[in-house]
Structure formats: C-alpha cells, structure tokens
Amino acid sequence: MYANRMQYVVFFQGKHVLEKLQSLPVDITYISEKQGYAVCYGDKEIEANLKKQLKDVKGFKFVGPSQLYDANLNF
DSSP states (O other): OOOOEEEEEEEESSSHHHHHHHTSSOEEEEEETTTTEEEEEEEGGGHHHHHHHHTTSTTEEEEEEOTTOOTTOOO
16 A cells, blocks of 8 residues: 655744644655745645644645655655
C-alpha cells in the first residue's frame, strides 16, 4: 500500500506559525528559523486545509508544494 503524501514548504516570520504547525496533522522534517521556512510532509488533500488554518496566524507568509519532492518515489 502506498502513502498518498506530499512535501510542503511553509514560509513564515516569527514563532507563531511553528507553534500552529506542531498542532496540525503534518510531520515537520526541517525548520530554518534564520531563513524563515519549514519543510513538512502531509496528505495531498490537506494543502487547502493547511492554507485555511495558517492564513490567520501572525507571521504566516506562504505554503506550497516543495520543488524537491519526487512523485516517482513511493513509500
């Protein structure tokens, strides 16, 4: 059985977004506080819900699919 997951990049400023990300159903793999982004994995269907929940958080800038994600790799 293959997992239907996607890698997302969340750009932010401040720590409020990180606190909110930790409460969401995503797996955070990397955080760069200096450059202001976090890399996380979640289901493909969660992207709209992720944007909806983060849009009102102070310091949130953008969320989108990672360009490093390879759809040919299944796990």
